[in-house]
Amino acid sequence: MRPKIYLFGDSITESSFTYGGWGASLAHHFSRTVDVVLRGYSGYNTRWAVKVMERVLPAANAVAVFFGANDACLPDRCGAFQHVPLHEYKHNLHSINRWPNTLVLLITPPPIDEEARLKYVFTILASLIHPYVENPTGLPERTNEAAGAYAKACIEVAGECGLPVVDLWTKMQQLADWKTAYLSDGLHLNETGNRFVFEEVVMKLKTEGLSLENLPVDLPMISEIDPNDPLKAFEG
Amino acid sequence: MRPKIYLFGDSITESSFTYGGWGASLAHHFSRTVDVVLRGYSGYNTRWAVKVMERVLPAANAVAVFFGANDACLPDRCGAFQHVPLHEYKHNLHSINRWPNTLVLLITPPPIDEEARLKYVFTILASLIHPYVENPTGLPERTNEAAGAYAKACIEVAGECGLPVVDLWTKMQQLADWKTAYLSDGLHLNETGNRFVFEEVVMKLKTEGLSLENLPVDLPMISEIDPNDPLKAFEG
Numbered sequence: 136m137r138p139k140i141y142l143f144g145d146s147i148t149e150s151s152f153t154y155g156g157w158g159a160s161l162a163h164h165f166s167r168t169v170d171v172v173l174r175g176y177s178g179y180n181t182r183w184a185v186k187v188m189e190r191v192l193p194a195a196n197a198v199a200v201f202f203g204a205n206d207a208c209l210p211d212r213c214g215a216f217q218h219v220p221l222h223e224y225k226h227n228l229h230s231i232n233r234w235p236n237t238l239v240l241l242i243t244p245p246p247i248d249e250e251a252r253l254k255y256v257f258t259i260l261a262s263l264i265h266p267y268v269e270n271p272t273g274l275p276e277r278t279n280e281a282a283g284a285y286a287k288a289c290i291e292v293a294g295e296c297g298l299p300v301v302d303l304w305t306k307m308q309q310l311a312d313w314k315t316a317y318l319s320d321g322l323h324l325n326e327t328g329n330r331f332v333f334e335e336v337v338m339k340l341k342t343e344g345l346s347l348e349n350l351p352v353d354l355p356m357i358s359e360i361d362p363n364d365p366l367k368a369f370e371g
Numbered sequence: 372m373r374p375k376i377y378l379f380g381d382s383i384t385e386s387s388f389t390y391g392g393w394g395a396s397l398a399h400h401f402s403r404t405v406d407v408v409l410r411g412y413s414g415y416n417t418r419w420a421v422k423v424m425e426r427v428l429p430a431a432n433a434v435a436v437f438f439g440a441n442d443a444c445l446p447d448r449c450g451a452f453q454h455v456p457l458h459e460y461k462h463n464l465h466s467i468n469r470w471p472n473t474l475v476l477l478i479t480p481p482p483i484d485e486e487a488r489l490k491y492v493f494t495i496l497a498s499l500i501h502p503y504v505e506n507p508t509g510l511p512e513r514t515n516e517a518a519g520a521y522a523k524a525c526i527e528v529a530g531e532c533g534l535p536v537v538d539l540w541t542k543m544q545q546l547a548d549w550k551t552a553y554l555s556d557g558l559h560l561n562e563t564g565n566r567f568v569f570e571e572v573v574m575k576l577k578t579e580g581l582s583l584e585n586l587p588v589d590l591p592m593i594s595e596i597d598p599n600d601p602l603k604a605f606e607g
Contacts, residue, residue: 149402149403152396152399155391159389159395159399160388162394163388176593177592177593183602183605186602191589191590215598216596216599217601353427363452365452368419
């Protein structure tokens with residue numbers, strides 16, 4: 136049986152098997168070593184994640200936990216029903232870290248491009264997803280400052296629990312043009328953003344001992360099969 | 372527990388989670404309904420697949436069986452160690468169809484662009500994979516005619532067992548420029564070829580009742596969650 140990595144998160148996870156998505160890239164990277172299992176739920180926050188985690192996550196070797204973008208929706212704006220207070224977000228992340236023998240990798244929410252959120256979400260998506268959620272304020276449902284507070288809280292939980300963490304919020308903003316370089320609509324990842332997350336996750340898993348160098352390969356590689364006696368590789 | 376589809380095949384399967392790969396596209400298509408599990412083994416033929424199938428395939432809801440490209444290597448050329456005679460290929464496919472309650476979908480090998488095989492394989496790949504396999508004949512290791520014979524045999528097995536089958540060999544060649552439209556090196560799929568396989572597999576699974584219309588969605592969609600009482604969706 137191969138080890139399994141569950142990807143447990145919101146829409147950034149649910150959409151991670153699109154062209155060049157970070158989930159698909161992980162599955163390709165580990166194609167002969169690890170099963171990558173998708174458990175992404177668009178729009179979900181940690182409050183809802185805690186309600187469902189026992190149903191959707193069996194004991195796994197590793198879980199990438201990637202929530203916070205929806206928790207960080209502002210409580211007085213149109214995404215309020217997805218908002219989770221900061222202290223509860225931290226408590227929920229503690230609850231999700233519930234398996235003694237599972238490597239839990241936390242991922243912070245990405246930074247937010249507020250102008251792009253206004254431009255994309257309330258002209259295109261809102262009418263499709265929730266026709267009755269209106270945005271009379273003309274303000275974005277998320278701010279970069281709020282996302283940063285949740286990222287900081289996520290890193291604190293990692294420290295408290297001794298868990299590895301990918302600090303997307305900080306790392307992405309180290310690039311001057313992070314808004315267009317990594318994001319497609321001010322929140323979700325474009326191809327380069329997906330590549331960034333993939334590389335960060337691979338690097339972090341490696342520091343935890345989960346890497347191609349350490350994992351057994353499922354069945355002999357073609358280069359290990361003797362052309363003069365191929366079946367020898369499958370004996371025993 | 373979500374249903375599982377195993378993708379069991381050779382390098383065309385192992386590489387199916389690259390950019391726009393047919394496996395990744397399937398995982399995205401079924402992101403909230405089905406787990407797509409990768410079991411691709413580069414260079415493998417049905418003889419080796421039969422040796423390992425009990426180890427790598429637990430009882431699954433569905434298995435896409437995509438072998439034949441290596442079986443069809445010609446026995447008197449440089450890929451001879453991968454060759455499996457036609458009658459044994461058929462017998463092996465019968466053996467792989469071993470689960471009474473599993474939907475087995477057969478996929479024929481794709482057509483072969485012999486000129487591209489010569490150009491790509493023996494200048495780039497052979498030295499990397501098997502430095503000691505030489506090609507003094509200057510002839511390709513696979514021919515389109517041979518691939519066609521294995522595709523025909525695959526379709527016969529599907530008929531004998533009452534299994535669905537995707538006839539890639541025939542369907543791809545219905546396009547005049549199939550060699551460049553679908554293939555990257557005369558054998559493996561480019562992005563359009565991957566898209567083609569993805570669409571054919573989705574269509575065939577649908578005729579067998581495995582489609583988004585028929586499958587339960589894992590957890591409530593965000594559009595089904597009441598903004599005024601979100602937790603109601605997670606009761607019971």
